Every structure is written in structure tokens, then in C-alpha cells.
Amino acid sequence: xxxxxxxxxxxxxxxxxxxxxxxxxxxxxxxxxxxxxxxxxxxxxxxxxxxxxxxxxxxxxxxxxxxxxxxxxxxxxxxxxxxxxxxxxxxxxxxxxxxxxxxxxxxxxxxxxxxxxxxxxxxxxxxxxxxxxxxxxxxxxxxxxxxxxxxxxxxxxxxxxxxxxxxxxxxxxxxxxxxxxxxxxxxxxxxxxxxxxxxxxxxxxxxxxxxxxxxxxxxxxxxxxxxxxxxxxxxxxxxxxxxxxxxxxxxxxxxxxxxxxxxxxxxxxxxxxxxxxxxxxxxxxxxxxxxxxxxxxxxxxxxxxxxxxxxxxxxxxxxxxxxxxxxxxxxxxxxxxxxxxxxxxxxxxxxxxxxxxxxxxxxxxxxxxxxxxxxxxxxxxxxxxxxxxxxxxxxxxxxxxxxxxxxxxxxxxxxxx
Numbered sequence: 001x002x003x004x005x006x007x008x009x010x011x012x013x014x015x016x017x018x019x020x021x022x023x024x025x026x027x028x029x030x031x032x033x034x035x036x037x038x039x040x041x042x043x044x045x046x047x048x049x050x051x052x053x054x055x056x057x058x059x060x061x062x063x064x065x066x067x068x069x070x071x072x073x074x075x076x077x078x079x080x081x082x083x084x085x086x087x088x089x090x091x092x093x094x095x096x097x098x099x100x101x102x103x104x105x106x107x108x109x110x111x112x113x114x115x116x117x118x119x120x121x122x123x124x125x126x127x128x129x130x131x132x133x134x135x136x137x138x139x140x141x142x143x144x145x146x147x148x149x150x151x152x153x154x155x156x157x158x159x160x161x162x163x164x165x166x167x168x169x170x171x172x173x174x175x176x177x178x179x180x181x182x183x184x185x186x187x188x189x190x191x192x193x194x195x196x197x198x199x200x201x202x203x204x205x206x207x208x209x210x211x212x213x214x215x216x217x218x219x220x221x222x223x224x225x226x227x228x229x230x231x232x233x234x235x236x237x238x239x240x241x242x243x244x245x246x247x248x249x250x251x252x253x254x255x256x257x258x259x260x261x262x263x264x265x266x267x268x269x270x271x272x273x274x275x276x277x278x279x280x281x282x283x284x285x286x287x288x289x290x291x292x293x294x295x296x297x298x299x300x301x302x303x304x305x306x307x308x309x310x311x312x313x314x315x316x317x318x319x320x321x322x323x324x325x326x327x328x329x330x331x332x333x334x335x336x337x338x339x340x341x342x343x344x345x346x347x348x349x350x351x352x353x354x355x356x357x358x359x360x361x362x363x364x365x366x367x368x369x370x371x372x373x374x375x376x377x378x379x380x381x382x383x384x385x386x387x388x389x390x391x392x393x394x395x396x397x398x399x400x401x402x403x404x405x406x407x408x409x410x411x412x413x414x415x416x417x
Contacts, residue, residue, distance in 0.1 A: 001172045003029055003036045004060035006052055008068035008077050009151060010043040021066040021149075021156050028160060030210065031178050031223050032169040034062065044074035046083075053084050057144055062168070067151030069134035071113045077148060082121055085141045089119040092126050095135045102133065121148075127163040131155045138167055145171060179232035180223040183243055184253040186403045190218045196246045200239075207239050216396050217259070252406055259402040264292035266409040267299075267348075274405075275344035276302035277315055277336040279327065279353040280369065285398045300344040305336070315339035326362045328354050330381050333370035341374045348408075349374040350401055356390045366390075369397045373404055380408060 005022045012019055019041060026036045037060060042052045049068075056063050068077030082089050096118040103110035117134040120126055127136035132155035139146045147164055149156045185193060190213035194201065197220075201209055207224035220243065224235035244251065253262045267274055276285050283304045289295050305311040308322045317335050325331040333351040341349025350373050357366025367386035372379055384400055386393040 001034045001062055002060045003034050003062040003064060004038040004040060004056040005036060005064045005066070006040045006042060006049075006056060007066050007151075008042055008044065008049060010045075010074070012041045012067075013043050020153055021151070024153070024157055025064060025066070025149075025160055027221070028165050029168070030208075030221075031180055032165065032172060032174045033225075034168060034172050044068065044076065046076050046080045049076065049080045050084055053081065061143070062145045062147065062171070064147045064149065066149045066156055069117065069136075069148060069150050071111075071116050071133075075116070078119055078121065081139070081146055081148070085121070085139070085146070087139075087141070088122045090122045091115070091118050092120045092135055094128060095120070095126070095133075098128070099133050121146075125167065127159050129155055129159060131158055136164065138164065174225075177229045177232055178223060178225050179229060179236055180221055181236045181240070182255045183220045183222065183240070183251055184257060185218045185220070185247060185250040186216065186252050186259060186399070188218060188247060188250040189213075193218050193220075193247055193250075197243070200242055200246070207235050209239065215392065216399050252403065259399050259406065260288045261292055263402045263405045263409075264289055264295050264298065266406060266413075268294050268297050270409060270413065271297075272348065272409065273298050273300050273344075273346040274348040274350065275300045275340045275346040276350040276352065277311075277340035278302065278304050278350075279306055279311070279336070280356045281352045281394050281397055282306060284394055285350060285352060285401055288398055288402075300346045302340060302344070302350075311336065315343070326364070328362045328364040328368055328370060330370050330372070330383065333372035334374070334379050334381060337372040337374035337379065347375060348405065350405070352397060352401060354384070354393075354397060356393050357386075357388075358390060367393050369393070369400075371397065371401045371404060373401070373408060375408065377408075377412065380404060 005025055007019050007022055011017050022039050029036055040052050042049050065077050068075045078089055099114060099118055100110055120137050121139040124137035124139035129135050132150055134150050136149045136159050149159055190211060194211055207222040210221045212219045222236055222239045224232040226232040226235060278285055286302045289299050303314045305314050308327055311317045312319055315336055316339055321335060333353045336351030337349040352371055354369030355361035355364045355366050359366055369384040372381045382404060386396055
């Protein structure tokens with residue numbers, strides 16, 4: 001089965017929002033053996049949407065629409081498909097009751113145009129919306145299948161995953177359980193990882209492997225099909241063994257783990273504490289950690305010392321050090337890490353200093369970053385030479401510091417076992 005995803009909404013074409021729905025749907029379809037050949041985005045215009053439908057039908061069996069199911073005049077997905085397919089729109093009683101109940105709970109009057117959200121294509125399988133108002137639906141006609149989903153990701157994602165995906169799996173003739181595992185890598189580029197894994201990727205069948213690059217990281221999703229869940233997991237274990245042989249030292253986590261969540265988990269799980277002194281990142285390192293549940297057990301505090309004066313007053317760094325070595329230096333990052341560790345009495349102290357860019361700072365080109373992590377076992381430092389935009393460099397510096405922390409804790413734990 002070949003699929004095409006059609007995102008409806010002028011806000012997508014204007015760049016006001018990103019089309020994250022297509023990414024989520026494509027990943028889900030790959031797990032059940034449905035190939036996505038095209039992504040289309042069309043504005044809130046009935047004629048252009050109709051043209052997009054006709055083109056999609058000429059090359060795809062399954063057309064998946066996101067957006068355009070709301071109460072306003074520019075929400076026209078259902079109406080356009082109904083007219084194209086020669087079918088009617090009828091009210092779904094369950095959806096209508098749910099919409100009325102929402103307005104009653106909010107103490108608001110339900111205007112007539114909100115009833116429009118309860119309209120469905122006659123004869124379709126209704127997907128009730130448990131996170132919003134407009135239901136989704138799966139409609140089939142003349143050898144094509146049309147899946148209509150709401151636009152807001154908080155509504156679309158659970159509807160697709162829980163309700164639509166099992167229906168599509170049956171349509172595609174997919175049976176049996178599937179299992180997937182995401183491998184997360186840091187410190188290796190997508191091109192290099194694919195080069196190392198060329199034989200695995202060229203000869204893949206079951207499990208299938210899909211690489212994906214993100215900012216400073218690479219992920220590989222392995223998906224296996226088997227008669228039982230246990231057999232599928234064994235297939236994934238085999239893939240992991242091969243992947244570890246090729247790039248195991250860069251593998252830091254799985255599935256929904258991130259560098260931040262992994263670092264936080266290791267800190268909390270090992271009863272370790274941390275503090276940070278930040279210059280170019282201006283508190284971003286601590287802010288990222290603070291998003292993790294339970295981090296209060298590990299994150300003691302920290303300081304933002306953006307200027308040389310702040311480094312002297314808040315951390316006690318000697319003026320001579322800053323004059324001789326400069327703010328952007330290994331020596332300054334080390335002194336920051338040691339000072340903040342002592343100030344807060346933590347197991348780890350992190351120092352982050354650098355020139356975020358684009359302009360040079362302290363005689364160092366933009367993108368020059370020094371990271372230091374102080375612990376009872378000594379100091380570890382790293383220099384980065386980044387070439388991204390200012391905020392991108394700040395984010396990458398935080399990721400590098402998290403990865404350093406993960407390695408230090410993991411190595412210490414391994415030695416103690």
C-alpha cells in the first residue's frame with residue numbers, strides 16, 4: 001500500500017507552524033509496512049485541495065489528511081472530499097454530544113458553527129476525538145482510502161496511534177505484532193554512521209533500519225515483525241548486537257531518551273549531585289536539567305557568570321587568570337567548574353564558557369567553546385569549534401556537556417562493578 005500525506009492549512013505554507021504531523025504519521029506507517037511516497041501541503045482553498053486529491057489518487061492508495069476539520073469557514077477538508085467522492089456529510093451523534101458537553105462544562109454557549117465539527121463522511125468509520133472536538137474518520141471509495149485527522153498535534157497524535165494505526169494495519173494486510181527500538185547516537189555524523197553500517201543497511205529485511213539525523217545527534221529506528229512479540233524482540237536484540245560492534249561507543253540511549261534525560265537519570269539513580277557555572281549558555285544547562293522529573297535530588301544550583309566581573313565576584317576567579325588566559329579558555333572553564341563545585345558542595349561542577357557567535361569574543365572566533373567537569377576524580381575538559389547560529393551553538397554546547405557527564409558517570413560505575 002502506497003500512502004500520501006496531505007497537510008491542509010495556509011499557516012503551514014506561511015511558515016507560521018511546522019508540519020510535525022507528517023513526521024509522526026510517516027514513522028507510524030513505516031512500522032506497519034505502509035510506504036509514504038509523497039508529502040503534500042496545500043492551503044485553505046477548496047479548488048487547490050481538490051486538485052491535490054486528484055493528483056494523490058493517481059499515485060497513492062491511501063490518502064491521509066491532517067487539518068481542516070474545525071468550525072470555521074476555512075476548515076474545508078471534509079466538504080471538499082465529500083464533493084469529490086460524491087458522498088454526503090452527516091452528523092455523528094456521539095461527537096455532537098461530546099462537543100455540547102464540553103461547552104456545558106466550560107459554561108460557554110455553543111455557537112451553531114461548532115456543530116460543523118461533528119459532521120462526518122457518510123459511511124465512514126469514525127475515530128472519536130478524546131483530546132479535542134472534531135472526530136477523525138476513515139472512508140473508502142473506488143479503490144482509495146481516505147483518512148481524515150485533526151490538525152493540532154495534541155489531538156492528531158493519540159488519534160492516529162491508538163485508533164487509526166490498527167485500522168490501517170488491517171487494511172494493509174499486516175498481521176502479527178511489531179516491535180521497534182530507537183538507538184540514539186552522539187559524537188558521530190549521519191554520513192559516517194551510514195558508511196560504517198552500509199552492509200547492514202544494504203541487506204536489511206527484517207528488522208528494517210531507518211537512520212535519522214537531528215541537531216548534533218543521529219538515531220536509527222529498527223522495526224521487526226514476527227509471529228510473537230518475544231520473537232520480534234529477539235530480532236531487535238540481534239540488530240543491536242551488530243550495531244554495537246560498529247558504533248557502540250557513540251550509542252548513549254534508546255527510544256525516547258535524550259542526552260538530558262539520560263544524564264538526569266544517571267545522576268538521580270546514582271545519588272549524585274551537580275552544580276553549574278555558565279557563561280555563554282546563560283543557564284541553559286541547568287534549565288534543561290530542571291525539566292526532568294525528580295531532578296531536585298541532584299541539581300543543587302548554579303550561577304550565570306556572563307561577564308569577567310561576575311566570574312570574579314560570584315566564583316572568586318582571579319583577575320590575573322582572566323587577563324592572562326582569557327574568558328574563553330580551558331583554564332577559565334576549569335576554574336569555573338572547580339569553584340562552583342566547591343560553592344555548592346556537589347559531586348560534579350560544570351563550567352561552560354565560550355564565544356556563542358557570530359562575532360569573536362575575547363580574541364576567540366565565534367563558536368569556540370570550552371567545557372570543564374570537575375569531580376572527586378579530577379577534571380575533564382573539552383573544546384568545541386562550532387559553526388552554527390548563535391543559539392544553535394549554545395544548544396550544542398549543552399548537549400556536549402551532557403554527553404561528557406554521561407560518559408564520566410558510566411565509566412565510574414563500570415569501574416566500581
